[in-house]
Amino acid sequence: MKLSRRGFFKVSAGLLGLLALPKGGEAKPGRYATLIDLTKCDGCQGEPIPLCIKACREENSSRYPKPQRPIPNYWPRPFYEDWEPKKDKIDTLTPYNWIFVQKVEVEGEKLFIPRRCMHCDNPPCVRGCPFGALSKQPEGNTIIDHSICFGGAKCRDVCPWHIPQRQAGVGIYLKLMPKLAGGGVMYKCDLCDSRIKEGKIPACVEACQKRLGEKAPLLFGEREKIFTLAHKLAQEQGLYIYGEKENGGTSTLYLSKIPFDKIDAQLKQMKARFQMPVKVVNRLEREVNPVGKVVLGGAGLGALAGLVLGLISTNKKEEEEV
Amino acid sequence: MKEIKRYSGIVRFEHWIIALSGIGLIFTGLGCLPLFKRYYLTEIPGLAWTADFYTVTKLHYLLAIFFTFAVFFHFFYHLVRKDFGLFPKRGDLIKAFKTILASFGLGKEPPADKWLPEQRYAYVGIAFITAIVAITGLLKVLKNLEWIVLSPKTESTLNLMHTLFGGAFILIFFIHVFFVLAVKSNWPLLKAMFTGKVSLEYVKERHPLWYERIMAKAKNLKEENIS
Numbered sequence: 001m002k003l004s005r006r007g008f009f010k011v012s013a014g015l016l017g018l019l020a021l022p023k024g025g026e027a028k029p030g031r032y033a034t035l036i037d038l039t040k041c042d043g044c045q046g047e048p049i050p051l052c053i054k055a056c057r058e059e060n061s062s063r064y065p066k067p068q069r070p071i072p073n074y075w076p077r078p079f080y081e082d083w084e085p086k087k088d089k090i091d092t093l094t095p096y097n098w099i100f101v102q103k104v105e106v107e108g109e110k111l112f113i114p115r116r117c118m119h120c121d122n123p124p125c126v127r128g129c130p131f132g133a134l135s136k137q138p139e140g141n142t143i144i145d146h147s148i149c150f151g152g153a154k155c156r157d158v159c160p161w162h163i164p165q166r167q168a169g170v171g172i173y174l175k176l177m178p179k180l181a182g183g184g185v186m187y188k189c190d191l192c193d194s195r196i197k198e199g200k201i202p203a204c205v206e207a208c209q210k211r212l213g214e215k216a217p218l219l220f221g222e223r224e225k226i227f228t229l230a231h232k233l234a235q236e237q238g239l240y241i242y243g244e245k246e247n248g249g250t251s252t253l254y255l256s257k258i259p260f261d262k263i264d265a266q267l268k269q270m271k272a273r274f275q276m277p278v279k280v281v282n283r284l285e286r287e288v289n290p291v292g293k294v295v296l297g298g299a300g301l302g303a304l305a306g307l308v309l310g311l312i313s314t315n316k317k318e319e320e321e322v
Numbered sequence: 323m324k325e326i327k328r329y330s331g332i333v334r335f336e337h338w339i340i341a342l343s344g345i346g347l348i349f350t351g352l353g354c355l356p357l358f359k360r361y362y363l364t365e366i367p368g369l370a371w372t373a374d375f376y377t378v379t380k381l382h383y384l385l386a387i388f389f390t391f392a393v394f395f396h397f398f399y400h401l402v403r404k405d406f407g408l409f410p411k412r413g414d415l416i417k418a419f420k421t422i423l424a425s426f427g428l429g430k431e432p433p434a435d436k437w438l439p440e441q442r443y444a445y446v447g448i449a450f451i452t453a454i455v456a457i458t459g460l461l462k463v464l465k466n467l468e469w470i471v472l473s474p475k476t477e478s479t480l481n482l483m484h485t486l487f488g489g490a491f492i493l494i495f496f497i498h499v500f501f502v503l504a505v506k507s508n509w510p511l512l513k514a515m516f517t518g519k520v521s522l523e524y525v526k527e528r529h530p531l532w533y534e535r536i537m538a539k540a541k542n543l544k545e546e547n548i549s
Contacts, residue, residue, distance in 0.1 A: 306397065
Protein backbone atom coordinates (compact mmCIF):
# COMPACT_ATOMS: atom_id res chain seq x y z
CA MET A 1 0.00 0.00 0.00
CA LYS A 2 1.30 3.40 -0.94
CA LEU A 3 -0.05 6.61 0.49
CA SER A 4 1.23 10.01 -0.53
CA ARG A 5 1.69 12.75 2.02
CA ARG A 6 -1.31 14.61 0.62
CA GLY A 7 -3.37 11.42 0.73
CA PHE A 8 -2.35 10.86 4.34
CA PHE A 9 -3.56 14.34 5.35
CA LYS A 10 -6.80 13.88 3.45
CA VAL A 11 -7.55 10.61 5.23
CA SER A 12 -6.62 12.12 8.59
CA ALA A 13 -8.82 15.16 8.02
CA GLY A 14 -11.67 12.90 6.95
CA LEU A 15 -11.29 10.81 10.08
CA LEU A 16 -11.29 13.86 12.32
CA GLY A 17 -14.30 15.25 10.46
CA LEU A 18 -16.16 12.01 10.98
CA LEU A 19 -15.52 12.19 14.69
CA ALA A 20 -16.69 15.78 14.85
CA LEU A 21 -19.96 15.02 13.05
CA PRO A 22 -22.22 13.91 15.90
CA LYS A 23 -23.34 16.78 18.06
CA GLY A 24 -21.75 16.66 21.49
CA GLY A 25 -23.22 17.99 24.68
CA GLU A 26 -26.81 17.18 23.95
CA ALA A 27 -28.07 15.51 27.04
CA LYS A 28 -30.44 12.61 26.68
CA PRO A 29 -33.58 13.48 28.61
CA GLY A 30 -35.23 10.91 30.83
CA ARG A 31 -38.80 9.69 30.70
CA TYR A 32 -40.28 11.74 33.53
CA ALA A 33 -40.11 15.23 34.98
CA THR A 34 -41.40 17.12 38.02
CA LEU A 35 -43.04 20.51 38.08
CA ILE A 36 -42.74 22.61 41.22
CA ASP A 37 -45.07 25.59 41.04
CA LEU A 38 -43.90 28.09 43.65
CA THR A 39 -47.04 30.20 43.15
CA LYS A 40 -48.95 27.37 44.83
CA CYS A 41 -46.61 26.15 47.58
CA ASP A 42 -47.42 27.50 51.06
CA GLY A 43 -44.95 25.30 52.92
CA CYS A 44 -47.91 23.29 54.28
CA GLN A 45 -49.21 25.99 56.61
CA GLY A 46 -50.96 24.45 59.60
CA GLU A 47 -49.12 21.15 59.31
CA PRO A 48 -46.43 20.27 61.90
CA ILE A 49 -44.01 19.53 59.06
CA PRO A 50 -44.43 19.96 55.30
CA LEU A 51 -46.07 16.85 53.94
CA CYS A 52 -43.52 16.30 51.15
CA ILE A 53 -40.77 16.06 53.77
CA LYS A 54 -42.86 13.79 56.00
CA ALA A 55 -43.66 11.44 53.12
CA CYS A 56 -40.03 11.36 51.98
CA ARG A 57 -38.82 10.47 55.46
CA GLU A 58 -41.41 7.73 55.84
CA GLU A 59 -40.58 6.33 52.43
CA ASN A 60 -36.80 6.32 52.86
CA SER A 61 -36.09 6.01 56.59
CA SER A 62 -35.13 2.34 56.24
CA ARG A 63 -32.27 3.42 53.95
CA TYR A 64 -30.90 6.12 56.26
CA PRO A 65 -27.33 5.59 57.50
CA LYS A 66 -26.64 3.70 60.71
CA PRO A 67 -23.02 4.68 61.45
CA GLN A 68 -20.63 2.52 63.46
CA ARG A 69 -18.92 4.30 66.29
CA PRO A 70 -16.26 5.42 67.03
CA ILE A 71 -16.00 7.16 63.64
CA PRO A 72 -12.42 7.81 62.46
CA ASN A 73 -11.39 11.30 61.36
CA TYR A 74 -10.70 11.99 57.70
CA TRP A 75 -6.96 11.78 58.36
CA PRO A 76 -4.97 14.06 58.14
CA ARG A 77 -8.00 16.32 58.63
CA PRO A 78 -9.22 16.54 62.20
CA PHE A 79 -12.92 16.01 61.49
CA TYR A 80 -15.62 13.81 60.00
CA GLU A 81 -19.12 14.55 58.77
CA ASP A 82 -21.72 13.26 61.16
CA TRP A 83 -25.39 14.14 60.81
CA GLU A 84 -26.76 11.37 62.97
CA PRO A 85 -27.13 13.57 66.07
CA LYS A 86 -29.13 15.98 63.87
CA LYS A 87 -31.15 13.38 62.05
CA ASP A 88 -34.45 15.06 62.95
CA LYS A 89 -33.42 18.29 61.25
CA ILE A 90 -35.84 19.04 58.41
CA ASP A 91 -34.87 22.58 57.36
CA THR A 92 -31.91 21.55 55.21
CA LEU A 93 -30.58 18.61 53.21
CA THR A 94 -28.80 15.95 55.26
CA PRO A 95 -28.18 12.22 54.83
CA TYR A 96 -31.38 11.85 56.87
CA ASN A 97 -33.44 14.44 55.00
CA TRP A 98 -33.52 14.33 51.22
CA ILE A 99 -35.99 17.16 50.62
CA PHE A 100 -36.61 20.41 52.51
CA VAL A 101 -38.68 23.54 52.05
CA GLN A 102 -36.52 26.63 51.73
CA LYS A 103 -38.12 29.80 53.04
CA VAL A 104 -37.10 33.07 51.43
CA GLU A 105 -38.65 36.53 51.22
CA VAL A 106 -38.16 38.45 47.99
CA GLU A 107 -39.82 41.81 47.19
CA GLY A 108 -42.14 41.41 50.15
CA GLU A 109 -43.34 38.03 48.95
CA LYS A 110 -42.82 34.88 51.02
CA LEU A 111 -41.65 31.94 48.97
CA PHE A 112 -41.56 28.29 49.97
CA ILE A 113 -39.20 26.34 47.72
CA PRO A 114 -39.15 22.55 47.95
CA ARG A 115 -35.50 21.64 47.33
CA ARG A 116 -33.98 18.31 46.40
CA CYS A 117 -31.85 16.82 43.62
CA MET A 118 -32.72 18.37 40.24
CA HIS A 119 -31.99 15.09 38.38
CA CYS A 120 -29.89 16.59 35.59
CA ASP A 121 -30.06 15.39 32.00
CA ASN A 122 -26.27 15.02 31.83
CA PRO A 123 -25.41 14.72 35.53
CA PRO A 124 -21.77 15.58 36.35
CA CYS A 125 -22.08 13.59 39.58
CA VAL A 126 -22.74 10.40 37.59
CA ARG A 127 -20.10 11.12 34.97
CA GLY A 128 -17.47 11.98 37.54
CA CYS A 129 -17.90 9.36 40.25
CA PRO A 130 -14.64 7.36 40.19
CA PHE A 131 -16.31 4.33 41.73
CA GLY A 132 -19.34 4.21 39.49
CA ALA A 133 -21.57 4.53 42.54
CA LEU A 134 -23.93 6.96 40.81
CA SER A 135 -26.02 6.18 37.79
CA LYS A 136 -28.64 7.88 35.69
CA GLN A 137 -31.75 5.81 35.15
CA PRO A 138 -33.82 5.72 31.95
CA GLU A 139 -36.60 7.41 33.94
CA GLY A 140 -34.34 10.47 34.18
CA ASN A 141 -33.46 10.16 37.85
CA THR A 142 -29.98 9.88 39.29
CA ILE A 143 -29.40 7.31 42.02
CA ILE A 144 -26.57 6.44 44.40
CA ASP A 145 -25.63 2.83 45.07
CA HIS A 146 -24.95 3.06 48.80
CA SER A 147 -23.14 -0.30 48.80
CA ILE A 148 -20.23 0.92 46.63
CA CYS A 149 -20.14 4.62 47.51
CA PHE A 150 -16.84 5.63 49.12
CA GLY A 151 -18.09 8.97 50.37
CA GLY A 152 -15.37 11.04 48.73
CA ALA A 153 -18.04 13.70 48.13
CA LYS A 154 -16.83 14.50 44.62
CA CYS A 155 -20.47 14.35 43.52
CA ARG A 156 -21.25 17.16 45.97
CA ASP A 157 -18.33 19.24 44.67
CA VAL A 158 -19.25 18.92 40.99
CA CYS A 159 -22.99 19.45 41.56
CA PRO A 160 -23.91 23.10 40.89
CA TRP A 161 -26.30 22.89 43.86
CA HIS A 162 -24.08 20.72 46.11
CA ILE A 163 -27.03 18.42 46.79
CA PRO A 164 -25.57 15.04 47.91
CA GLN A 165 -24.91 14.83 51.65
CA ARG A 166 -22.32 12.73 53.45
CA GLN A 167 -22.49 10.57 56.54
CA ALA A 168 -19.26 9.14 57.96
CA GLY A 169 -18.91 5.81 59.78
CA VAL A 170 -20.91 3.87 57.25
CA GLY A 171 -20.18 2.12 53.95
CA ILE A 172 -17.53 0.17 52.10
CA TYR A 173 -14.63 2.49 53.02
CA LEU A 174 -14.69 1.10 56.56
CA LYS A 175 -13.63 -2.29 55.17
CA LEU A 176 -10.59 -0.93 53.28
CA MET A 177 -8.52 1.97 54.62
CA PRO A 178 -10.97 3.95 56.73
CA LYS A 179 -8.28 6.26 58.09
CA LEU A 180 -6.72 7.10 54.72
CA ALA A 181 -9.39 7.12 52.03
CA GLY A 182 -13.14 7.45 51.77
CA GLY A 183 -15.43 9.35 54.03
CA GLY A 184 -18.71 7.50 54.35
CA VAL A 185 -21.68 7.32 52.03
CA MET A 186 -23.47 10.04 50.06
CA TYR A 187 -27.25 10.39 50.27
CA LYS A 188 -29.79 12.32 48.25
CA CYS A 189 -33.21 12.10 46.64
CA ASP A 190 -33.47 9.30 44.05
CA LEU A 191 -36.94 10.40 42.94
CA CYS A 192 -38.33 7.29 44.66
CA ASP A 193 -36.62 5.07 42.11
CA SER A 194 -38.37 1.86 43.11
CA ARG A 195 -41.78 3.58 43.15
CA ILE A 196 -41.47 5.19 39.73
CA LYS A 197 -40.18 1.93 38.26
CA GLU A 198 -43.47 0.38 39.44
CA GLY A 199 -45.41 3.13 37.70
CA LYS A 200 -46.19 5.03 40.93
CA ILE A 201 -45.38 8.70 41.58
CA PRO A 202 -42.73 9.89 44.09
CA ALA A 203 -43.86 9.91 47.73
CA CYS A 204 -43.43 13.71 48.08
CA VAL A 205 -45.64 14.40 45.05
CA GLU A 206 -48.28 11.94 46.24
CA ALA A 207 -48.42 13.55 49.70
CA CYS A 208 -48.66 17.05 48.20
CA GLN A 209 -51.47 16.03 45.90
CA LYS A 210 -53.35 14.30 48.73
CA ARG A 211 -53.42 17.60 50.60
CA LEU A 212 -54.19 20.02 47.79
CA GLY A 213 -55.55 17.94 44.92
CA GLU A 214 -55.43 19.82 41.64
CA LYS A 215 -53.97 22.88 43.35
CA ALA A 216 -50.89 20.91 44.42
CA PRO A 217 -47.61 22.69 43.60
CA LEU A 218 -45.89 19.36 42.91
CA LEU A 219 -46.70 17.52 39.72
CA PHE A 220 -44.96 14.46 38.29
CA GLY A 221 -45.44 12.88 34.88
CA GLU A 222 -44.22 12.30 31.37
CA ARG A 223 -41.45 14.76 30.64
CA GLU A 224 -42.95 16.15 27.47
CA LYS A 225 -46.31 16.83 29.11
CA ILE A 226 -44.70 18.47 32.16
CA PHE A 227 -42.53 20.70 29.99
CA THR A 228 -45.46 21.70 27.77
CA LEU A 229 -47.57 22.49 30.82
CA ALA A 230 -44.76 24.52 32.42
CA HIS A 231 -44.39 26.65 29.31
CA LYS A 232 -48.15 27.10 29.01
CA LEU A 233 -48.47 28.24 32.63
CA ALA A 234 -45.42 30.46 32.31
CA GLN A 235 -46.89 32.18 29.28
CA GLU A 236 -50.44 32.51 30.65
CA GLN A 237 -49.40 33.80 34.07
CA GLY A 238 -46.13 35.53 33.20
CA LEU A 239 -44.04 33.14 35.30
CA TYR A 240 -40.34 32.37 35.19
CA ILE A 241 -38.95 28.86 34.69
CA TYR A 242 -35.94 27.40 36.49
CA GLY A 243 -34.30 24.05 35.74
CA GLU A 244 -34.87 23.83 32.00
CA LYS A 245 -31.54 25.31 30.93
CA GLU A 246 -29.58 25.08 34.17
CA ASN A 247 -26.63 22.67 34.11
CA GLY A 248 -27.50 21.80 30.52
CA GLY A 249 -31.06 20.81 31.42
CA THR A 250 -32.70 18.95 34.28
CA SER A 251 -35.91 17.03 34.84
CA THR A 252 -37.14 19.40 37.54
CA LEU A 253 -38.86 22.64 36.56
CA TYR A 254 -39.70 25.43 39.01
CA LEU A 255 -42.25 28.11 38.21
CA SER A 256 -42.19 31.48 39.95
CA LYS A 257 -43.70 34.94 39.71
CA ILE A 258 -40.41 36.39 40.90
CA PRO A 259 -37.37 36.10 38.61
CA PHE A 260 -34.98 33.43 39.80
CA ASP A 261 -31.95 35.72 39.71
CA LYS A 262 -33.65 37.80 42.42
CA ILE A 263 -34.40 34.66 44.43
CA ASP A 264 -30.78 33.54 44.06
CA ALA A 265 -29.48 36.99 45.02
CA GLN A 266 -31.53 36.82 48.20
CA LEU A 267 -30.31 33.28 48.95
CA LYS A 268 -26.75 34.46 48.44
CA GLN A 269 -27.31 37.36 50.78
CA MET A 270 -28.69 34.93 53.37
CA LYS A 271 -25.59 32.76 52.79
CA ALA A 272 -27.99 29.86 52.28
CA ARG A 273 -26.43 26.38 52.07
CA PHE A 274 -28.43 25.73 48.91
CA GLN A 275 -28.70 28.47 46.31
CA MET A 276 -30.31 28.72 42.88
CA PRO A 277 -27.64 29.88 40.41
CA VAL A 278 -29.39 31.01 37.24
CA LYS A 279 -28.29 29.61 33.87
CA VAL A 280 -25.46 27.72 35.53
CA VAL A 281 -23.59 25.92 32.75
CA ASN A 282 -22.78 22.25 32.59
CA ARG A 283 -19.00 22.51 32.79
CA LEU A 284 -18.54 18.92 31.69
CA GLU A 285 -20.33 19.72 28.44
CA ARG A 286 -18.86 23.20 28.05
CA GLU A 287 -15.22 22.68 29.04
CA VAL A 288 -14.38 19.00 29.06
CA ASN A 289 -16.35 17.38 26.24
CA PRO A 290 -14.85 19.50 23.42
CA VAL A 291 -11.41 18.20 24.47
CA GLY A 292 -12.93 14.69 24.47
CA LYS A 293 -13.52 15.00 20.73
CA VAL A 294 -9.82 15.78 20.23
CA VAL A 295 -8.90 12.74 22.37
CA LEU A 296 -10.93 10.52 20.04
CA GLY A 297 -9.34 12.23 17.04
CA GLY A 298 -5.88 11.69 18.53
CA ALA A 299 -6.53 7.98 19.01
CA GLY A 300 -7.82 7.68 15.43
CA LEU A 301 -4.89 9.60 14.05
CA GLY A 302 -2.46 7.46 16.06
CA ALA A 303 -3.99 4.30 14.59
CA LEU A 304 -3.81 5.71 11.08
CA ALA A 305 -0.26 7.00 11.41
CA GLY A 306 0.80 3.65 12.91
CA LEU A 307 -0.69 1.74 9.99
CA VAL A 308 0.84 4.00 7.36
CA LEU A 309 4.31 4.26 8.88
CA GLY A 310 4.22 0.55 9.70
CA LEU A 311 3.53 -0.32 6.09
CA ILE A 312 6.21 2.06 4.84
CA SER A 313 8.83 0.71 7.23
CA THR A 314 8.07 -3.00 6.80
CA ASN A 315 10.51 -3.20 3.91
CA LYS A 316 13.30 -1.65 5.91
CA LYS A 317 12.71 -3.95 8.88
CA GLU A 318 15.27 -6.54 7.88
CA GLU A 319 18.06 -4.00 7.94
CA GLU A 320 17.14 -2.74 11.38
CA GLU A 321 16.64 -6.15 12.95
CA VAL A 322 20.25 -6.71 13.97
CA MET B 323 33.74 1.88 21.36
CA LYS B 324 31.40 0.35 18.78
CA GLU B 325 27.72 1.00 19.35
CA ILE B 326 24.71 -1.03 18.30
CA LYS B 327 21.30 0.44 17.56
CA ARG B 328 18.73 -0.94 19.99
CA TYR B 329 15.74 1.42 19.90
CA SER B 330 14.66 3.16 16.69
CA GLY B 331 13.63 6.80 16.76
CA ILE B 332 9.99 5.75 16.47
CA VAL B 333 10.25 3.38 19.45
CA ARG B 334 11.84 6.10 21.57
CA PHE B 335 9.16 8.56 20.45
CA GLU B 336 6.41 6.10 21.47
CA HIS B 337 8.09 5.35 24.78
CA TRP B 338 8.58 8.95 25.84
CA ILE B 339 5.17 10.17 24.70
CA ILE B 340 3.53 7.37 26.70
CA ALA B 341 5.88 7.91 29.66
CA LEU B 342 5.52 11.68 29.92
CA SER B 343 1.80 11.85 29.22
CA GLY B 344 1.40 8.81 31.50
CA ILE B 345 3.05 10.65 34.41
CA GLY B 346 0.72 13.60 33.81
CA LEU B 347 -2.25 11.25 33.59
CA ILE B 348 -1.29 9.60 36.88
CA PHE B 349 -1.18 13.00 38.60
CA THR B 350 -4.42 14.31 37.08
CA GLY B 351 -6.06 10.89 37.45
CA LEU B 352 -5.32 10.95 41.17
CA GLY B 353 -6.66 14.51 41.13
CA CYS B 354 -9.94 13.18 39.75
CA LEU B 355 -10.27 11.20 42.97
CA PRO B 356 -11.41 13.23 45.96
CA LEU B 357 -7.99 13.09 47.63
CA PHE B 358 -5.99 16.24 46.87
CA LYS B 359 -8.12 18.53 49.03
CA ARG B 360 -8.11 16.10 51.94
CA TYR B 361 -4.32 15.77 51.80
CA TYR B 362 -3.71 19.56 51.63
CA LEU B 363 -2.23 19.35 48.09
CA THR B 364 -4.62 22.06 46.93
CA GLU B 365 -3.13 24.37 49.53
CA ILE B 366 0.40 24.15 48.13
CA PRO B 367 1.21 27.44 46.32
CA GLY B 368 0.66 26.95 42.59
CA LEU B 369 -1.54 23.89 43.05
CA ALA B 370 -4.78 25.60 44.05
CA TRP B 371 -6.23 24.77 40.61
CA THR B 372 -6.18 21.06 41.52
CA ALA B 373 -9.15 21.71 43.81
CA ASP B 374 -11.38 22.16 40.74
CA PHE B 375 -12.40 18.75 39.39
CA TYR B 376 -13.44 20.18 36.02
CA THR B 377 -10.02 21.79 35.43
CA VAL B 378 -8.23 18.61 36.51
CA THR B 379 -10.45 16.49 34.24
CA LYS B 380 -9.83 18.85 31.32
CA LEU B 381 -6.09 18.52 31.83
CA HIS B 382 -6.48 14.73 32.13
CA TYR B 383 -8.22 14.78 28.74
CA LEU B 384 -5.53 17.02 27.19
CA LEU B 385 -2.82 14.59 28.25
CA ALA B 386 -4.94 11.68 27.05
CA ILE B 387 -4.73 13.08 23.51
CA PHE B 388 -0.99 12.31 23.45
CA PHE B 389 -1.29 9.08 25.41
CA THR B 390 -3.98 7.48 23.23
CA PHE B 391 -2.26 8.72 20.08
CA ALA B 392 0.93 6.91 21.09
CA VAL B 393 -0.86 3.79 22.34
CA PHE B 394 -2.83 3.35 19.12
CA PHE B 395 0.22 4.22 17.04
CA HIS B 396 2.23 1.60 18.90
CA PHE B 397 -0.41 -1.09 18.43
CA PHE B 398 -0.89 -0.63 14.69
CA TYR B 399 2.71 0.22 13.80
CA HIS B 400 4.15 -2.92 15.37
CA LEU B 401 1.22 -5.09 14.30
CA VAL B 402 1.79 -4.20 10.64
CA ARG B 403 5.54 -4.73 11.00
CA LYS B 404 4.96 -8.00 12.87
CA ASP B 405 7.32 -6.91 15.66
CA PHE B 406 6.47 -9.71 18.03
CA GLY B 407 9.86 -10.12 19.72
CA LEU B 408 8.45 -8.80 23.01
CA PHE B 409 5.88 -11.55 23.38
CA PRO B 410 6.88 -14.25 25.89
CA LYS B 411 8.44 -17.43 24.52
CA ARG B 412 8.46 -20.98 25.83
CA GLY B 413 10.64 -21.25 28.93
CA ASP B 414 10.61 -17.47 29.56
CA LEU B 415 8.96 -17.74 32.97
CA ILE B 416 11.87 -19.54 34.64
CA LYS B 417 14.40 -17.42 32.79
CA ALA B 418 12.53 -14.27 33.84
CA PHE B 419 12.78 -15.29 37.51
CA LYS B 420 16.47 -16.02 37.11
CA THR B 421 16.98 -12.60 35.46
CA ILE B 422 15.16 -10.83 38.29
CA LEU B 423 17.14 -12.75 40.94
CA ALA B 424 20.37 -11.93 39.10
CA SER B 425 19.35 -8.24 39.22
CA PHE B 426 19.83 -8.48 42.97
CA GLY B 427 23.11 -10.38 42.72
CA LEU B 428 21.59 -13.85 43.16
CA GLY B 429 22.89 -16.25 40.53
CA LYS B 430 23.68 -15.52 36.91
CA GLU B 431 21.43 -14.13 34.19
CA PRO B 432 20.51 -16.76 31.57
CA PRO B 433 21.88 -15.84 28.10
CA ALA B 434 19.44 -13.43 26.46
CA ASP B 435 18.57 -12.32 22.94
CA LYS B 436 17.73 -8.68 22.17
CA TRP B 437 14.98 -8.72 24.78
CA LEU B 438 15.39 -10.15 28.27
CA PRO B 439 12.81 -12.81 29.24
CA GLU B 440 11.79 -10.63 32.18
CA GLN B 441 11.27 -7.71 29.76
CA ARG B 442 8.90 -9.82 27.67
CA TYR B 443 6.68 -10.54 30.70
CA ALA B 444 6.89 -6.93 31.81
CA TYR B 445 5.84 -5.82 28.34
CA VAL B 446 2.76 -8.05 28.30
CA GLY B 447 1.74 -6.80 31.75
CA ILE B 448 2.30 -3.15 30.92
CA ALA B 449 0.63 -3.48 27.51
CA PHE B 450 -2.43 -5.22 28.96
CA ILE B 451 -2.96 -2.67 31.74
CA THR B 452 -2.25 0.27 29.41
CA ALA B 453 -4.70 -1.09 26.82
CA ILE B 454 -7.48 -1.46 29.40
CA VAL B 455 -6.85 2.02 30.84
CA ALA B 456 -6.83 3.56 27.35
CA ILE B 457 -9.90 1.71 26.10
CA THR B 458 -11.99 2.31 29.24
CA GLY B 459 -10.84 5.94 29.13
CA LEU B 460 -11.96 6.33 25.53
CA LEU B 461 -15.30 4.72 26.35
CA LYS B 462 -15.69 7.19 29.22
CA VAL B 463 -15.03 10.05 26.80
CA LEU B 464 -17.62 8.64 24.40
CA LYS B 465 -20.31 8.24 27.04
CA ASN B 466 -19.59 11.67 28.51
CA LEU B 467 -20.17 13.06 25.02
CA GLU B 468 -23.29 10.89 24.94
CA TRP B 469 -22.22 9.52 21.56
CA ILE B 470 -22.81 6.17 23.18
CA VAL B 471 -25.42 5.67 25.87
CA LEU B 472 -24.63 2.90 28.30
CA SER B 473 -26.98 1.15 30.67
CA PRO B 474 -26.65 2.41 34.27
CA LYS B 475 -24.91 -0.80 35.35
CA THR B 476 -22.46 -0.74 32.43
CA GLU B 477 -21.58 2.91 33.05
CA SER B 478 -20.94 2.18 36.73
CA THR B 479 -18.74 -0.83 35.88
CA LEU B 480 -16.83 1.17 33.27
CA ASN B 481 -16.11 4.01 35.71
CA LEU B 482 -14.93 1.59 38.35
CA MET B 483 -12.76 -0.37 35.89
CA HIS B 484 -10.97 2.78 34.70
CA THR B 485 -10.22 3.70 38.31
CA LEU B 486 -8.99 0.21 39.23
CA PHE B 487 -6.84 -0.21 36.13
CA GLY B 488 -5.56 3.34 36.62
CA GLY B 489 -4.37 2.12 40.03
CA ALA B 490 -2.72 -0.90 38.38
CA PHE B 491 -1.04 1.48 35.91
CA ILE B 492 0.45 3.48 38.79
CA LEU B 493 1.72 0.25 40.34
CA ILE B 494 3.42 -1.04 37.17
CA PHE B 495 4.80 2.42 36.47
CA PHE B 496 6.64 2.41 39.79
CA ILE B 497 7.81 -1.21 39.36
CA HIS B 498 9.13 -0.32 35.90
CA VAL B 499 10.96 2.78 37.10
CA PHE B 500 12.29 0.91 40.13
CA PHE B 501 13.85 -1.86 38.01
CA VAL B 502 15.39 0.65 35.62
CA LEU B 503 16.92 2.80 38.34
CA ALA B 504 17.75 0.29 41.07
CA VAL B 505 19.31 -2.40 38.91
CA LYS B 506 22.68 -1.28 37.62
CA SER B 507 22.76 -3.73 34.73
CA ASN B 508 19.68 -1.95 33.33
CA TRP B 509 21.31 1.49 33.19
CA PRO B 510 22.66 1.04 29.64
CA LEU B 511 19.05 0.38 28.58
CA LEU B 512 17.94 3.66 30.14
CA LYS B 513 20.70 5.47 28.26
CA ALA B 514 19.63 3.69 25.08
CA MET B 515 16.09 4.98 25.54
CA PHE B 516 17.61 8.45 24.96
CA THR B 517 20.37 7.74 22.44
CA GLY B 518 18.89 4.62 20.83
CA LYS B 519 22.22 2.79 21.12
CA VAL B 520 24.02 0.37 23.41
CA SER B 521 27.72 -0.54 23.39
CA LEU B 522 28.85 -3.73 21.69
CA GLU B 523 30.48 -4.71 25.00
CA TYR B 524 27.11 -4.53 26.76
CA VAL B 525 25.46 -6.63 24.04
CA LYS B 526 28.22 -9.23 24.24
CA GLU B 527 27.94 -9.50 27.99
CA ARG B 528 24.20 -9.36 28.55
CA HIS B 529 22.62 -10.39 25.25
CA PRO B 530 24.96 -13.12 23.95
CA LEU B 531 22.31 -14.57 21.63
CA TRP B 532 21.70 -11.18 20.03
CA TYR B 533 25.46 -10.65 19.86
CA GLU B 534 25.85 -13.90 17.95
CA ARG B 535 23.20 -12.81 15.44
CA ILE B 536 24.87 -9.44 15.00
CA MET B 537 28.24 -11.06 14.45
CA ALA B 538 26.83 -13.63 12.02
CA LYS B 539 25.12 -10.89 10.05
CA ALA B 540 28.26 -8.78 9.99
CA LYS B 541 30.21 -11.77 8.74
CA ASN B 542 27.68 -12.45 6.00
CA LEU B 543 27.77 -8.83 4.89
CA LYS B 544 31.55 -8.89 4.77
CA GLU B 545 31.55 -12.07 2.68
CA GLU B 546 28.92 -10.60 0.35
CA ASN B 547 31.05 -7.50 -0.13
CA ILE B 548 34.16 -9.52 -0.88
CA SER B 549 32.37 -11.74 -3.38
